Amino acid sequence: MAILFTLSSSAFLPPLKPITPFSSLVKSRTLLVKRSIFISSSLQQSTEPAVSLQTFWKWLGDQGVVLKKSPARPGVVPEGLGLIAERDIAKNEVVLEIPKKLWINPDAVAASDIGSVCSGLKPWVSVALFLIREKLKEDSTWRPYLDILPESTNSTIYWSEEELAELQGSQLLRTTLGAKEFLQREFLKVEEEVLVPHKELFPSPVTLDDFMWAFGILRSRAFSRLRGQNLVLIPLADLINHSPDITTEDYAYEIKGGGLFSRDILFSLRSPISVKAGEQVLIQYDLNKSNAELALDYGFIERKSARNVYTLTLQISESDPFFGDKLDIAETNGLGETAEFDIVLGSALPPAMLPYLRLVALGGADAFLLESIFRNTIWGHLEMPISRANEELICRVVQDACKSALSGYHTTIEEQQCFLHKLYARGYLKENPHTGFRMKS
Numbered sequence: 001m002a003i004l005f006t007l008s009s010s011a012f013l014p015p016l017k018p019i020t021p022f023s024s025l026v027k028s029r030t031l032l033v034k035r036s037i038f039i040s041s042s043l044q045q046s047t048e049p050a051v052s053l054q055t056f057w058k059w060l061g062d063q064g065v066v067l068k069k070s071p072a073r074p075g076v077v078p079e080g081l082g083l084i085a086e087r088d089i090a091k092n093e094v095v096l097e098i099p100k101k102l103w104i105n106p107d108a109v110a111a112s113d114i115g116s117v118c119s120g121l122k123p124w125v126s127v128a129l130f131l132i133r134e135k136l137k138e139d140s141t142w143r144p145y146l147d148i149l150p151e152s153t154n155s156t157i158y159w160s161e162e163e164l165a166e167l168q169g170s171q172l173l174r175t176t177l178g179a180k181e182f183l184q185r186e187f188l189k190v191e192e193e194v195l196v197p198h199k200e201l202f203p204s205p206v207t208l209d210d211f212m213w214a215f216g217i218l219r220s221r222a223f224s225r226l227r228g229q230n231l232v233l234i235p236l237a238d239l240i241n242h243s244p245d246i247t248t249e250d251y252a253y254e255i256k257g258g259g260l261f262s263r264d265i266l267f268s269l270r271s272p273i274s275v276k277a278g279e280q281v282l283i284q285y286d287l288n289k290s291n292a293e294l295a296l297d298y299g300f301i302e303r304k305s306a307r308n309v310y311t312l313t314l315q316i317s318e319s320d321p322f323f324g325d326k327l328d329i330a331e332t333n334g335l336g337e338t339a340e341f342d343i344v345l346g347s348a349l350p351p352a353m354l355p356y357l358r359l360v361a362l363g364g365a366d367a368f369l370l371e372s373i374f375r376n377t378i379w380g381h382l383e384m385p386i387s388r389a390n391e392e393l394i395c396r397v398v399q400d401a402c403k404s405a406l407s408g409y410h411t412t413i414e415e416q417q418c419f420l421h422k423l424y425a426r427g428y429l430k431e432n433p434h435t436g437f438r439m440k441s
């Protein structure tokens with residue numbers, strides 16, 4: 001019986017969900033600890049934020065996107081940049097509308113100079129190359145937007161080795177290292193297939209750092225799950241920050257219009273709650289992401305314990321003499337050779353976890369249950385203990401796996417809490433009016 005403790009692979013790519021950041025390099029660690037936490041730091045704009053913002057706002061005005069009466073405009077906020085209400089905004093009121101001509105998505109790439117060489121690429125890779133190329137071009141028409149994008153985000157993929165050492169033992173560390181390796185592989189591939197053969201289109205050398213920058217931008221700011229759109233960057237809309245207190249993801253944004261004249265298509269963002277003039281307009285990014293996913297995608301985490309998920313990966317070993325029967329039973333019940341279960345402290349175990357564990361451990365005197373005559377009823381049996389031997393085996397294996405996983409940590413929970421308290425006592429943490437505590441730079 002093999003028990004693997006790994007992070008779910010869905011923690012990085014493809015599902016690029018709604019998003020948006022922007023930061024500049026100020027090598028200051030920020031730590032918000034009340035409603036959300038910046039776990040690392042270094043937000044930095046490529047130019048002075050206020051100047052860049054003004055240029056960006058004017059650029060949007062020139063495109064006819066924003067008007068004097070726009071309900072919200074960009075501003076500097078504790079989370080970097082954000083959208084600030086110019087007047088009171090009602091719940092569900094439209095805050096901004098961005099026409100398709102300003103969306104950066106695979107269609108925009110296809111219509112660009114690099115479209116012909118990007119057609120076979122994964123959508124996110126093509127958009128990443130587009131962003132990098134425009135960023136390296138002095139005279140890019142996207143310059144005002146590019147200048148408000150951060151040089152890096154707080155995502156753990158940008159953490160230094162010393163910072164990553166703080167994550168020792170955690171699944172987040174494994175996912176982060178996995179994501180970095182994945183990015184390296186993707187970069188080598190794109191270098192060989194696109195960048196080197198088409199140097200005329202990419203005159204300035206594109207580096208792995210550039211590629212990681214673009215990945216972080218997309219990961220933290222691209223919207224997905226929109227009608228017909230798998231991945232789209234929407235300038236201005238991507239300035240909206242996340243609030244842990246907003247508990248609905250519904251209707252915050254949608255695509256309007258379309259039909260015959262696709263130029264009329266708009267991305268429309270509504271405020272999910274009423275907002276007073278001068279306050280930030282905020283949305284809920286994703287109710288289903290764990291803190292590890294939030295940390296990897298956006299560089300912050302929440303204090304809600306429901307976000308603290310440990311993903312237990314279980315597997316039916318190929319060397320198991322009953323491998324075929326077990327796999328058949330697992331597949332009949334919507335599972336497979338490996339199965340991942342998200343465990344949340346204080347919540348019930350995922351319903352299929354114990355039956356799957358019992359199935360994986362099944363053998364000896366209990367093996368008769370694997371016979372085909374029990375095929376339709378076995379799952380019902382597995383929902384209750386099968387035998388003392390089977391139950392003891394799963395307890396022992398899970399205990400051993402937990403001990404082994406915990407031994408990876410170099411500090412105890414108490415030591416970590418003590419560390420945070422010391423930071424607070426020494427004044428390194430200060431209260432943030434919007435999102436909690438933030439570490440002083």
Ligand SMILES: C[S@@+](CC[C@H](N)C(=O)[O-])C[C@H]1O[C@@H](n2cnc3c(N)ncnc32)[C@H](O)[C@@H]1O
Pocket residue numbers: 019020021022023032036037038079080081082150153154220221238239240241242243244297298299300435
């Ligand atoms: C979609 S962007 C929003 C705009 C971004 N604040 C900026 O300066 O460009 C998402 C990023 O904003 C920051 N952010 C958004 N909501 C946050 C929150 N509640 N706490 C901390 N950081 C947040 C994170 O850096 C995240 O990666």
